[in-house]
Amino acid sequence: MRFRLKLIVFFLILVSGCFADIIPTSLKCEYRENPVGIDEPKPRFSWVLESNQRNQGQTAFQIICAGKKELLQDKVGDLWDSGKVNSDQTVHVVYNGKPFQSNKTYYWKVKVWDSQNRASEWSEPESFTMGLLNSSDWQAKWIQYDTNPLNENTELHLPPCPYLRKDFTVQKKVQRAFLYVSALGLVEMSLNGQKVGNDFFTPGWTDYNKRVYYFSYDVTPLINSGENVIGAILAEGWFADYIGYSILVNWPQKKNFYGKVPALLAQLVVEYADGSQTIIKTDDTWKAATGPIKEASILMGETFDARLKMDGWNTPGFNDKEWTPVQPGPVYYGKLQAFPGVPVRETQEIKPTEITEPRSGVYIFNMGQNFAGRVRLNIKGEVGTKVTLRFGEMLHQDGTLMTENLRKARATDTYILRGDAEGEVWEPQFTYHGFQYVELTGLPNSPDLETLTGIVLNSNTPRTGFFECSNDTVNKLYSNIVWTQRANYFDVPTDCPQRDERLGWTGDAQIYTRSASYNMDIDAFFTKWLRDLNDAQDPKGYYPNFAPVAFHRTSGQHYFFSPGWMDAGIICPYTIYQVYQDKRVLEHYYDNMKKQIEFYGTVSENYTCKQDIEAWGDWLSFGSKTSNHYIATAYYAYDTLLMSEVAAILGKDDDSRYFKNLFTKIQNAFLEKYWKSEGIFVDDSQTTCAMAIYMKLLPEDIEKRAAVRLAELIRQNGNRLSTGFIGCKHLLPALSEHGYDDLAYTLLTSTEFPSWGYEVVNNATTIWERWDSYTIKDGFKKGMNSFSHYAFGAVCEWMFRYMAGIDMEGYGFKNIIIRPRISRDKISYVNADYNSIHGKISSHWQREGNNVKLDVTIPANTTALVYVPSPNKKEIFENGTVIGKHKDIKSISSDDGCTVVQIGSGPYKFSFNLTD
Ligand code: BGC
Numbered sequence: 044m045r046f047r048l049k050l051i052v053f054f055l056i057l058v059s060g061c062f063a064d065i066i067p068t069s070l071k072c073e074y075r076e077n078p079v080g081i082d083e084p085k086p087r088f089s090w091v092l093e094s095n096q097r098n099q100g101q102t103a104f105q106i107i108c109a110g111k112k113e114l115l116q117d118k119v120g121d122l123w124d125s126g127k128v129n130s131d132q133t134v135h136v137v138y139n140g141k142p143f144q145s146n147k148t149y150y151w152k153v154k155v156w157d158s159q160n161r162a163s164e165w166s167e168p169e170s171f172t173m174g175l176l177n178s179s180d181w182q183a184k185w186i187q188y189d190t191n192p193l194n195e196n197t198e199l200h201l202p203p204c205p206y207l208r209k210d211f212t213v214q215k216k217v218q219r220a221f222l223y224v225s226a227l228g229l230v231e232m233s234l235n236g237q238k239v240g241n242d243f244f245t246p247g248w249t250d251y252n253k254r255v256y257y258f259s260y261d262v263t264p265l266i267n268s269g270e271n272v273i274g275a276i277l278a279e280g281w282f283a284d285y286i287g288y289s290i291l292v293n294w295p296q297k298k299n300f301y302g303k304v305p306a307l308l309a310q311l312v313v314e315y316a317d318g319s320q321t322i323i324k325t326d327d328t329w330k331a332a333t334g335p336i337k338e339a340s341i342l343m344g345e346t347f348d349a350r351l352k353m354d355g356w357n358t359p360g361f362n363d364k365e366w367t368p369v370q371p372g373p374v375y376y377g378k379l380q381a382f383p384g385v386p387v388r389e390t391q392e393i394k395p396t397e398i399t400e401p402r403s404g405v406y407i408f409n410m411g412q413n414f415a416g417r418v419r420l421n422i423k424g425e426v427g428t429k430v431t432l433r434f435g436e437m438l439h440q441d442g443t444l445m446t447e448n449l450r451k452a453r454a455t456d457t458y459i460l461r462g463d464a465e466g467e468v469w470e471p472q473f474t475y476h477g478f479q480y481v482e483l484t485g486l487p488n489s490p491d492l493e494t495l496t497g498i499v500l501n502s503n504t505p506r507t508g509f510f511e512c513s514n515d516t517v518n519k520l521y522s523n524i525v526w527t528q529r530a531n532y533f534d535v536p537t538d539c540p541q542r543d544e545r546l547g548w549t550g551d552a553q554i555y556t557r558s559a560s561y562n563m564d565i566d567a568f569f570t571k572w573l574r575d576l577n578d579a580q581d582p583k584g585y586y587p588n589f590a591p592v593a594f595h596r597t598s599g600q601h602y603f604f605s606p607g608w609m610d611a612g613i614i615c616p617y618t619i620y621q622v623y624q625d626k627r628v629l630e631h632y633y634d635n636m637k638k639q640i641e642f643y644g645t646v647s648e649n650y651t652c653k654q655d656i657e658a659w660g661d662w663l664s665f666g667s668k669t670s671n672h673y674i675a676t677a678y679y680a681y682d683t684l685l686m687s688e689v690a691a692i693l694g695k696d697d698d699s700r701y702f703k704n705l706f707t708k709i710q711n712a713f714l715e716k717y718w719k720s721e722g723i724f725v726d727d728s729q730t731t732c733a734m735a736i737y738m739k740l741l742p743e744d745i746e747k748r749a750a751v752r753l754a755e756l757i758r759q760n761g762n763r764l765s766t767g768f769i770g771c772k773h774l775l776p777a778l779s780e781h782g783y784d785d786l787a788y789t790l791l792t793s794t795e796f797p798s799w800g801y802e803v804v805n806n807a808t809t810i811w812e813r814w815d816s817y818t819i820k821d822g823f824k825k826g827m828n829s830f831s832h833y834a835f836g837a838v839c840e841w842m843f844r845y846m847a848g849i850d851m852e853g854y855g856f857k858n859i860i861i862r863p864r865i866s867r868d869k870i871s872y873v874n875a876d877y878n879s880i881h882g883k884i885s886s887h888w889q890r891e892g893n894n895v896k897l898d899v900t901i902p903a904n905t906t907a908l909v910y911v912p913s914p915n916k917k918e919i920f921e922n923g924t925v926i927g928k929h930k931d932i933k934s935i936s937s938d939d940g941c942t943v944v945q946i947g948s949g950p951y952k953f954s955f956n957l958t959d
Pocket of ligand 1: 538539544548550551659662827832
């Protein structure tokens with residue numbers, strides 16, 4: 044009866060047309076869809092609006108949040124009912140209801156009112172689950188099993204993995220079961236033989252002295268009635284394993300930077316239908332043993348002796364008499380928090396494209412793509428056969444694997460067969476490699492393409508950007524950028540995935556953050572890493588070269604800061620705010636960010652940085668140099684300028700004025716010291732000009748002259764770039780800001796050495812660390828040389844912001860700017876889409892001769908200024924109607940040779956002619 048009534052009401056509303064033409068979709072809580080295990084007492088809610096009408100927006104919203112899904116169906120928010128809030132806000136609406144309880148799932152939904160004040164339907168309900176919010180919720184104790192004495196390797200210290208298990212019985216009907224698990228090291232949990240969750244490398248890398256994360260899983264379907272077994276395999280991971288280049292540089296300590304023995308903390312809360320509950324927790328009743336994983340190291344690889352497999356070890360009925368009781372783990376003093384980031388997952392499988400045999404019995408599999416991950420082995424053979432897999436990014440001329448550039452990363456997996464008649468399948472658990480080629484030895488018979496499958500691993504950040512244009516080299520470059528980002532967004536933003544480094548280098552991160560944000564939703568990923576970065580801030584105020592910092596802590600040795608790197612502490616949170624309007628990030632780190640500015644003061648004299656300031660400089664620039672103190676002073680000024688903006692965003696007006704003032708002082712000193720009246724900088728390089736322009740350090744007239752000089756320098760260099768990590772990001776935007784789009788396109792599409800295109804035509808499938816990582820003339824560069832380093836991929840920012848022209852005024856893509864730079868000769872079309880926090884923005888342009896079509900899509904609840912690159916507004920049309928007569932064009936003005944039209948949401952099709 045009730046249902047029939049609802050149907051009638053719905054029908055009546057529909058025919059009367061009073062439902063809003065707008066629906067809330069893509070609901071997120073703390074950036075994630077239905078997150079399981081959060082510990083934010085006041086989580087934030089976001090949604091995206093969809094409408095098939097132009098000029099639609101939100102005038103009000105209502106959120107309800109309930110402890111039971113059924114309540115939401117009846118539109119009851121027993122925890123929070125925001126009521127109708129007159130606001131166009133759709134991102135980060137802060138929860139303001141009753142307090143949440145640990146280990147409970149909550150439900151929420153939202154409805155909105157459109158521009159005509161018509162209410163939408165309620166969204167689909169979404170959920171979020173609270174983790175263990177109070178330390179007293181944890182009944183589990185840390186446990187461990189020290190396998191260090193069992194190390195068999197004489198060169199490296201790689202102890203076998205501890206296996207831990209616990210039997211338990213469930214006698215009542217289970218309603219809900221959640222597992223909370225943390226580890227010092229890495230852990231893989233199983234329940235009744237099944238892996239819990241799809242995550243790998245949990246609980247991630249942190250400064251374990253300060254904090255460690257726990258992961259939360261809904262394991263209700265995995266619980267048996269009757270006998271159950273919970274199992275865990277631990278590995279050293281970043282906690283105790285070799286890290287970075289500690290062996291290479293002969294660091295006094297090579298491993299065990301945070302501790303020596305991995306430990307486990309797990310708590311399984313089983314709730315029964317009768318309202319009672321049991322907690323299975325790590326304690327001294329657990330038992331431990333070693334098993335087939337003889338070695339497990341992120342850098343060195345994994346060794347698995349299948350003869351030692353303990354079938355059924357994590358299922359009921361297994362006899363664990365021979366297993367030993369576990370040892371108590373350490374008393375942990377750091378914070379135990381819910382993982383706020385994006386877990387590492389297996390995101391793709393790749394089949395090899397060919398197999399070669401450069402030497403007898405040595406098989407090389409070409410995976411066709413350089414990526415981070417590992418391989419699954421599918422083989423048959425005699426018991427005791429030892430198969431060895433080595434990984435490399437390139438091949439030597441004779442077709443053998445190149446491993447020299449891995450330096451001290453052994454990157455070798457070994458599998459010893461147990462001789463199963465039906466064959467054996469194996470995939471390592473606690474290691475990953477950066478590679479395109481796999482060398483397989485030890486198989487008595489020839490392998491085939493089914494022998495190996497590539498498994499791509501990365502922090503599974505959702506894809507947000509898509510880019511395609513008429514130039515295949517540029518398209519391949521874009522693919523290479525995305526693959527390199529995937530390979531290096533691996534729990535932390537690493538420099539490279541293959542050699543003995545894989546550190547969260549801060550310079551690389553800050554240079555690339557804005558580019559990364561176009562390709563993927565990196566908000567939660569950075570929520571996690573910004574904690575790492577701030578945990579690693581030096582007491583003197585500077586942010587370190589990489590975060591987390593492992594070496595520094597126990598070596599007692601000085602490690603240094605660097606301009607361009609330490610600035611990540613300001614530039615990254617600023618960018619996250621800029622793109623996602625995440626104010627909390629700024630609030631959390633504001634005081635720390637200030638300390639970075641103060642630190643700059645201590646390495647400066649009269650507002651410019653000291654001549655001998657230590658720095659990496661314009662790292663790996665090619666053919667030109669920029670002084671360290673110039674780069675340092677420019678960043679000092681830029682950070683200060685950003686801080687004046689950050690302070691204003693946070694409503695700290697005095698601070699904002701202070702920073703603005705300081706900026707003016709640094710700017711004056713900077714101009715005085717570096718700008719010569721002849722119209723060039725003292726450091727006369729592409730990087731010098733590009734940085735100053737991009738960072739807005741120059742008064743207008745000087746900026747123009749600097750741009751002229753930048754263009755001259757490029758032309759004098761044979762239309763080639765000479766920038767390193769630092770200058771590369773700023774180069775093309777600086778050109779486009781001053782009308783040198785053609786030159787920017789020349790650089791982007793060039794295939795001459797050095798260029799992005801040179802890598803592509805020389806078979807790159809990822810972005811190389813150096814412009815000369817490989818040259819036809821000199822072959823592979825010896826020494827430090829990675830083929831998967833995203834820093835030079837920072838050109839991606841220009842591709843979206845200028846080539847496609849998707850940008851914003853202010854923050855969060857609420858006021859969008861579409862300003863494509865139409866190439867007259869090099870590119871005939873560009874299609875770019877970007878899923879912003881406010882929804883999908885598209886800019887597709889196509890040029891035939893001088894005739895241009897520009898299709899633009901603007902999400903509901905946003906507005907856009909479209910810069911049509913033609914001054915003649917009488918000859919600009921939208922869908923066949925001249926824009927002056929168009930009812931949906933809100934205003935028309937002109938700016939710098941463009942006609943600027945203001946539009947609301949919806950799809951638009953412009954056409955116009957380019958003038959000469
Ligand atoms: C890393 C970089 C890093 C640099 C510092 C290298 O070893 O791979 O990407 O930024 O050192 O200059």
